[in-house]
Amino acid sequence: MSGHSTWPEWVYVGVVVALLIWVGAEAWNVERLIEHVPEDAQVIKVTGQQWFWTFEHTDGTKEIGELHLQKGKPYKFEITSKDVIHSFNIPDYVVLQDAVPGRINTVWFVPKDTGEFPIQCREYCGLIHYNMRGTLYVEDTA
Amino acid sequence: MKKIVGLSCILTILLVIPTMQYVLAQDAPGEYLDRRVEIWNLFFRMMTVAFVIGAVVSGTLIWLVWRFRESNPKAKPTKYEEAGEW
Amino acid sequence: MVLEIQKPRPIWQIMFSTHHTDVGLLYLITSLAGLFMGGALALTIRLELFLPGSQIIADSMTFNRIFTVHGTTLIFLFILPFASAIGNYLIPIMVRYKDMAYPKLNAIAFWMIPPGFALVWLGFADFGWTAYAPYSVISAPGPAADMWIFGLKILGVSSILGAINFIVTILKCKHPDLPLSKIPLLAWAYLTSSLIMIVAMPTFAAALLMLLTDRLGVSGFFNPARGGDPIAYQHLFWFTFHPEVYVLVIPAIGFMYEIIPRFSRKPIFSHGSGVAAFILLSIVSFASWAHHMYASGMSFTEKTVFMVGTLAAVPASAMHVFNFLATMWGGRIRFATPMMWSVGGIALFFAAGAGGVVNTAMPLDFITHDSYWVVGHFHLFVMGTIAFGSFGFLYYIFPYVTGRMYSEKWGNVHFITSFIGAVMVFFTQHVLGLYGMPRRIFDYPPFPEWVAMNQFASIGAMLLGIGAAIFLVNMIYSAAKGKEANMNDPWGIGGKYYYPYQQKNPHH
Numbered sequence: 001m002s003g004h005s006t007w008p009e010w011v012y013v014g015v016v017v018a019l020l021i022w023v024g025a026e027a028w029n030v031e032r033l034i035e036h037v038p039e040d041a042q043v044i045k046v047t048g049q050q051w052f053w054t055f056e057h058t059d060g061t062k063e064i065g066e067l068h069l070q071k072g073k074p075y076k077f078e079i080t081s082k083d084v085i086h087s088f089n090i091p092d093y094v095v096l097q098d099a100v101p102g103r104i105n106t107v108w109f110v111p112k113d114t115g116e117f118p119i120q121c122r123e124y125c126g127l128i129h130y131n132m133r134g135t136l137y138v139e140d141t142a
Numbered sequence: 143m144k145k146i147v148g149l150s151c152i153l154t155i156l157l158v159i160p161t162m163q164y165v166l167a168q169d170a171p172g173e174y175l176d177r178r179v180e181i182w183n184l185f186f187r188m189m190t191v192a193f194v195i196g197a198v199v200s201g202t203l204i205w206l207v208w209r210f211r212e213s214n215p216k217a218k219p220t221k222y223e224e225a226g227e228w
Numbered sequence: 229m230v231l232e233i234q235k236p237r238p239i240w241q242i243m244f245s246t247h248h249t250d251v252g253l254l255y256l257i258t259s260l261a262g263l264f265m266g267g268a269l270a271l272t273i274r275l276e277l278f279l280p281g282s283q284i285i286a287d288s289m290t291f292n293r294i295f296t297v298h299g300t301t302l303i304f305l306f307i308l309p310f311a312s313a314i315g316n317y318l319i320p321i322m323v324r325y326k327d328m329a330y331p332k333l334n335a336i337a338f339w340m341i342p343p344g345f346a347l348v349w350l351g352f353a354d355f356g357w358t359a360y361a362p363y364s365v366i367s368a369p370g371p372a373a374d375m376w377i378f379g380l381k382i383l384g385v386s387s388i389l390g391a392i393n394f395i396v397t398i399l400k401c402k403h404p405d406l407p408l409s410k411i412p413l414l415a416w417a418y419l420t421s422s423l424i425m426i427v428a429m430p431t432f433a434a435a436l437l438m439l440l441t442d443r444l445g446v447s448g449f450f451n452p453a454r455g456g457d458p459i460a461y462q463h464l465f466w467f468t469f470h471p472e473v474y475v476l477v478i479p480a481i482g483f484m485y486e487i488i489p490r491f492s493r494k495p496i497f498s499h500g501s502g503v504a505a506f507i508l509l510s511i512v513s514f515a516s517w518a519h520h521m522y523a524s525g526m527s528f529t530e531k532t533v534f535m536v537g538t539l540a541a542v543p544a545s546a547m548h549v550f551n552f553l554a555t556m557w558g559g560r561i562r563f564a565t566p567m568m569w570s571v572g573g574i575a576l577f578f579a580a581g582a583g584g585v586v587n588t589a590m591p592l593d594f595i596t597h598d599s600y601w602v603v604g605h606f607h608l609f610v611m612g613t614i615a616f617g618s619f620g621f622l623y624y625i626f627p628y629v630t631g632r633m634y635s636e637k638w639g640n641v642h643f644i645t646s647f648i649g650a651v652m653v654f655f656t657q658h659v660l661g662l663y664g665m666p667r668r669i670f671d672y673p674p675f676p677e678w679v680a681m682n683q684f685a686s687i688g689a690m691l692l693g694i695g696a697a698i699f700l701v702n703m704i705y706s707a708a709k710g711k712e713a714n715m716n717d718p719w720g721i722g723g724k725y726y727y728p729y730q731q732k733n734p735h736h
Contacts, residue, residue, distance in 0.1 A: 009501060009550055016546045019195070020539040020585070022156075023188065027589035028532055030184045034177045034591060035528055050367070074174050084363040085458055087523060087598060091664030094181045096594045098524045100459060101362060102452020105525035110174040118673070122523070122598040122666050124356050126367050127288055130669035181591045188589060192582045199549070199578050206556045207563075207571060210492070217560050220493045228495045228723050 037108045041074040048079070048086030048099035051128035053119060065134045067119065069111050070141045076108040087122035090136055098123055111138040152194065156187055231630050233708040246331035251338050252316030253629070255309045258341055262305030263615075265349075267696055269298035274653075274689035277682050280674045288670035292354040293372070295668060299357035300376070303476065304383045305345050307610065310618050311479040312338075312390050315418045317625065319394055322415040324403035329396040333389055340386035344379045351375030356668055358469075361450035361461040365442040377440050381433065388429050391422035413502045417482025420510040421475040427514070428475070432468035435461060462521050470517035474509055474541075477609060480617030481506075481548050481577075484570040487624055488552050490723060491567035492559030497551050505551075509544035516541060522593040531590045538588040545581055549574060564719045565639030569620025572647045576612025580605060583658060598668075601661025604654040611692075612650050619646070619699070626703070627718040627725070632710030638702045645695035652688025656681050 045056040055063045081099035089096045097107040119134035222228040276285045328334045353376035355364045398419045441447040448454025489496045515537030583605040660681045
């Protein structure tokens with residue numbers, strides 16, 4: 001049909017496909033690892049609403065705009081929203097999951113460093129989306 | 143030879159090490175996986191691949207643009223030009 | 229020639245015409261208006277983001293409206309009408325027919341665009357071009373939101389009508405001696421993108437109607453309190469708009485299929501591969517929509533399915549890149565303005581695709597989702613590939629439309645400033661995203677890295693703006709006073725400038 005040698009193109013397509021299979025396999029593997037929630041993860045309920053975050057610990061303590069956690073312990077966030085879609089994001093720990101009204105999304109992590117880390121909203125939610133921020137405080141276990 | 147060594151280094155980093163990690167790693171109690179580390183590791187491995195391929199593709203493109211520009215002293219008419227049809 | 233400024237035709241003759249070259253010209257002018265108006269909004273955004281705090285935009289609501297109208301305008305009022313413009317000019321010629329299959333419908337499809345344009349701009353909604361529920365239902369102020377919904381409804385119908393016209397013209401009106409396999413790749417690009425359009429667009433039409441009835445309180449499709457699901461909107465939206473982004477890019481690749489072989493003085497390396505790649509891409513494009521929704525709470529299996537669907541579309545795009553490189557190999561290339569834009573466009577197309585492959589790896593989306601990485605990535609496609617391909621083709625078609633030559637020097641200056649500007653803005657935005665900056669934000673905390681990168685990007689944007697200004701002057705001046713073009717071979721490269729300018733507009 002083309003009047004020229006087609007094998008270089010087939011080799012090229014083969015290489016591209018092999019590469020993409022590698023990408024897919026690696027991604028699948030890492031996702032599998034990070035989605036496995038440890039049994040002893042403490043649940044923190046996260047609620048997003050226009051335009052602030054509130055948190056509730058298992059013992060009932062509530063925090064607004066700030067979250068105090070302990071270093072080295074696993075935590076599972078159960079995230080929802082009271083109004084529009086927001087997205088709970090702690091960029092330094094690569095924690096990100098949408099806060100959707102009517103549903104609870106989960107993500108878990110272990111804060112391995114102490115310090116203060118920004119929390120931000122990662123889904124456009126209106127007027128103060130740009131400033132829907134909070135702070136994560138990670139403290140040494142007492 | 144250098145290319146083979148270079149390629150083997152890259153392949154080791156990209157294939158062998160993660161595979162070994164997959165096979166050998168287990169979570170000891172009290173030791174949890176750090177999602178930052180896993181995700182950024184994946185990111186940097188993919189960036190390595192992307193930049194290697196990027197270097198090949200853009201290098202090829204730059205070479206093509208240089209070698210086949212009409213002002214190149216080595217430039218000769220394509221075989222289609224004589225017929226005037228392309 | 230349709231646009232002879234020195235011997236102007238009565239404007240109403242063009243406006244009421246149904247001839248494909250006139251409708252093409254109307255689409256062209258509208259799309260360029262969209263380009264400049266949407267582009268002005270972009271420059272405003274980049275000026276505002278030069279520093280933290282408020283610069284030239286007073287408040288965040290104004291900012292939110294600006295980025296919404298920017299995105300909506302450039303997609304629906306530049307890229308799509310521009311593709312329709314070129315399609316209108318060239319499809320009948322490429323299939324050796326006298327006009328489009330339905331000339332009156334063609335004109336109607338065009339004339340739906342100005343009202344859509346007006347509704348979007350007079351409304352100035354604030355919810356982003358994606359209009360996610362529930363924000364767009366319960367929180368976005370009307371009448372802006374409702375005007376946007378109506379405007380897009382009209383624009384969507386216009387696109388569907390145009391697509392039908394293209395498909396019927398290509399499949400049914402082509403010359404009997406011309407087999408489908410021999411029509412130019414640009415015609416194949418229009419055929420496949422139009423087919424994607426008519427399959428994908430109706431879903432969005434449904435979504436728009438559902439948004440409207442939800443806003444009116446009549447329904448609760450996206451309201452959990454009434455048994456609805458906000459995520460359903462995202463599925464409906466992205467089921468249309470993921471394939472739609474291929475509708476946007478495929479014509480630009482088609483433009484490059486015209487320009488690269490011509491200026492390399494060689495036929496395309498493999499016509500068959502180009503056809504196969506277009507067909508493959510149009511089918512596989514429907515398999516990846518929910519990669520936009522990885523953070524919405526999908527299960528591991530769902531995410532895997534869409535990752536595989538996304539990756540499956542990459543080989544087809546890779547085939548186009550191979551085709552272009554293999555065509556240039558062994559050629560004798562004239563780097564006239566259209567060729568420079570096409571080659572630059574291919575380079576940025578590759579960069580955009582590479583970033584996309586990284587993004588589609590599910591865990592990496594936790595870093596990049598709704599950050600400036602995504603902004604940089606898609607702009608490399610819409611600006612780096614589509615706008616670059618479009619500019620290149622505009623320069624290419626300029627002699628055909630006006631009978632005159634543009635200034636080659638200023639065309640090249642436009643290219644160089646735009647290429648440098650695009651790299652400065654969009655590559656930087658990838659890094660900005662890695663540093664965690666969210667998108668759609670009016671202001672940001674004064675992290676030094678964020679400030680520095682925003683400033684670098686804004687300077688790049690100014691370069692893009694300068695290029696656009698040069699372009700505008702070049703186009704207007706040359707259309708009126710440019711040197712008359714040799715219509716057989718405007719660049720003196722040999723071969724044929726063969727989409728025959730001989731196709732006469734009956735009014736001439």
